[in-house]
Structures are given as structure tokens and as C-alpha cells.
Amino acid sequence: MTLTKEQLNQGWLIALRIFKAKEKTRKLWAKEPIEKKIKELIELQKIMVTVNPESRDNRIIPWKI
């Protein structure tokens, strides 16, 4: 499947709306309490070792912060 230039332009207008909304959402997330941010970081570390199991370092267990 290949989109035409016109269809890609339509895609760009949609993507642009998404990107602008993402920026606003990021600013809201930045204001969340630090406790919540650390919890999220821990969850993210769990995701990371699922994606790259070789990255797991048993000496460093970030989700035990």
C-alpha cells in the first residue's frame, strides 16, 4: 500500500493535531506529583526489561527504589 502525496498531506494535518495535543498533555503530565512520576518510572523499567531482557542488571533494581 502506498499513499499518494495528497493522502500524505491529509495524514500530516491529522498528525499535526495529534502532535499539538501531545505537547499539551506532556505539560499536564509534567505537573503530576513526584511520587506518581517515580511509580511510572518503575513501571517503565519493567516494560524495559520485557523489551530488552538482556538489559536486566540484577545489581540494579530500579523498581525497588
Next chain:
Amino acid sequence: MEKALKVINEMKRTGIIDDYAIGGGIGTMFYTETFHTKDLDIFVYPKIISGLIRLDDISGYLKSKGYRMENQYFIIEGVPVDFIPVYDELTQEALKKSVNRSFGKVKVKVFRPEYLIAIAIKTGRNQDFLKVGRIIQETSINKKLLSGILKRYNLKYDFN
């Protein structure tokens, strides 16, 4: 995350989306150390109806499954997911050349690191340049492929 990816694979299997690949922060993390990101960026080939891009099938399907929308993203199994249509030649090529990877037991498609770099350079925000640095430092990239992409799309970046 695994459950969310299963839902996305099901959307592809049932023809709601023609194809997809993971990009953005989570896509980058397939090749780098962890960094903070919350949303999952799914680049899709949207449905084309009468020459127009339509994303209605995606939202209709997800709403029918009980997933709600918040701002611009859908919350799928607790994960904020952005469905971004390919929007230029570069993202279209990146999707075509995306690679199969595993997330736990789920097979997924992810942008190659060379395309993640090119898209980040083109997007050009500070956070995008940070991604470029991470990918360059933390994974092995195909330099010939990368320089070909950058040349074709007239993108410049000082890697030193």
C-alpha cells in the same frame, strides 16, 4: 503493555488497520536504555475511502471494545495509545521497512533505528535530538542505510 499490543495486533488481523509500526519513545526504547515516556505511538496505514484518509474505523472499533478516549489518545488496557497516520514519504517508508520484534510473547512491528533517527532529525525538537543521541550511543546502526535515508530526505545532523 502486552495486552494493549495484542489489541493492536487484533486490529490489524481484522483489517481495522492495514499495517502499523511502533515509533516514538517506546519504539526508541526497543534499542536504548529506559527513558521517560508515557504514550505508545502507533504509526498506521489508515483506511482510504473515496481518496480520503479515515480513522473512524479505529475509534469505532476501540469504543466498541469499551476503550475510552482521553485528549488525543485511547487508553488501551491502561496504556495511552496515539494512532498516527503516516504523514510523509519518510514515515511511509519507515512503516514499509519496519521490523518484527517481540514484546514478551507478543510479536510487534517496530521502526528500524535508522528511521527513528531520521524521523527525529526531521521533527527537530530538543526531545527528538536526545533520542538521536541515545540510539547512536546505545545500539548498532546500519550507517550505510542511515546515510542513504538522510541523503534522500535531505536531512543533516552532526553526529560528532
